Structure formats: structure tokens, C-alpha cells
Amino acid sequence: MNYILQLKTELAAAHAELAAKDQIVRAFQAHLATNKFSGEEADGSRKDWIAVTDVCAWLALTLAAGL
Numbered sequence: 001m002n003y004i005l006q007l008k009t010e011l012a013a014a015h016a017e018l019a020a021k022d023q024i025v026r027a028f029q030a031h032l033a034t035n036k037f038s039g040e041e042a043d044g045s046r047k048d049w050i051a052v053t054d055v056c057a058w059l060a061l062t063l064a065a066g067l
Contacts, residue, residue, distance in 0.1 A: 020065035028058045 001009075032050070039047050 017065065021062050024058070024062045024065050028062075031058070 035047075037048050037050060041047055
């Protein structure tokens, strides 16, 4: 494989990885906008708290995307 073709292949792979990660980040943004994280609970407490394990899972998905 010549050098230019190799670079084009690597660039295409990088673009695919970036697109996959972008899709996951956008899905995470949509997840954060759900009722689970907005408004108030019946007792008046806030619903905008987020579990660290949720964040870690989304970040793991993002890091693994396209690899």
C-alpha cells in the first residue's frame, strides 16, 4: 500500500471513530435532558442529580467507540 493510500485509510478510520463518539455524546446529552434529570421529586427535592456510575458508563462507551 502506498503512503497516500495509507494516510487516506487512517483518515477515514479517524473520521469514523469521531462520528461514533459524536453520536454517543449526543445520545448522552439527550439522556441528560430526560425527565430522570429534570424537575422535582414528589417530596420537592431536585431531580438533576446524576449517578456517577451512569456518567462512567457513558464515558466508557464514548472511549470505546470506533476502536
